[in-house]
Amino acid sequence: MFVIETENLTQDYATGFWRKRRVRALDGLSLQVEAGEVFGLLGPNGAGKTTTFKILLGLIKPTAGSARILGAAISEVKMRARVGYLPEQPYFYDYLTAREFLAYCGALCDLPATEARQRAAELLNQVGLAESADKQLRKFSKGMLQRVGLAQALINDPEVLFLDEPMSGLDPLGRREVRDLIVNLRARGKTIFFSSHILTDVEAMCDRVAILNRGRLIESGKLSEILKTRSNQIEAVVSGINESALAELRKFAAEVLPTPEGARVWLKDDRDAGQLLEITHQAGGRLVSINPVRESLEELFVREVKES
């Protein structure tokens, strides 16, 4: 059984004066998410990610198609108790403290008062907000609010988590913390469905991804399989080399870009790496990094759009 399963999900929005014009925001989306997976929904702005979340969370009714969560139809209320949700733009009660807000969310989920308070304290710890627990939410930064939102999604210890852009508004450290939190939740057997348009957030922790563009599913599967390694291209960074070494490199490299420390070098073929190393060492330089050149998510979108 799949934890999340959608079939031909389609959403048209009525827009404009008299709401006569229709915009197809989601076009026949079918996907399956297995238990214990971290599944990333990727796509540029306007691709239909939030629309997918809203349908799955029962906030809007799809124009066509159907979906099931934990084996239940999305219209079923009882299943919701086993689901957590972080909206893209969560709304908070500004004058409550973080602790009060979470205890309130716990009460909404039918937790007894003492349990709700205990759970709130635990979660505040988990998302790194223990020290601000008794501050009013109106005094929180965007990143702090995002953590409160995450804690809120976890209050009922859900089996399935829906996170719409959980990294938005966070600084690099905050992003890493959220990433660790998600990896932790997966280790505890949770299924996590989240959206993002930032590749690096996704790469480190997703089992599988689906890529949406203009409402259509353009690819799904393991990210490493989707993003093609461009033939044998290699990018290397070297430091501490001299002009004559640069000239040597230019003889066989696809491109050499001098930098204050040394150079960034693109090789046409991974077999040229040995020669690069030799020249660098002979010039008394150092190899800083060497990486296969992979397509970025942006490049993938461009390629897919061109192909379709």
Ligand SMILES: Nc1ncnc2c1ncn2[C@@H]1O[C@H](COP(=O)(O)OP(=O)(O)OP(=O)(O)O)[C@@H](O)[C@H]1O
């Ligand atoms: N309530 C609405 N009424 C009319 N059009 C809408 C509505 N909500 C979304 N849309 C349109 O549907 C499309 C998909 O929007 P959606 O919010 O699902 O995209 P998204 O992938 O979440 O984008 P982002 O990365 O910017 O959050 C967009 O073209 C958007 O303009």
Ligand SMILES: [Mg+2]
């Ligand atoms: Mg969105």
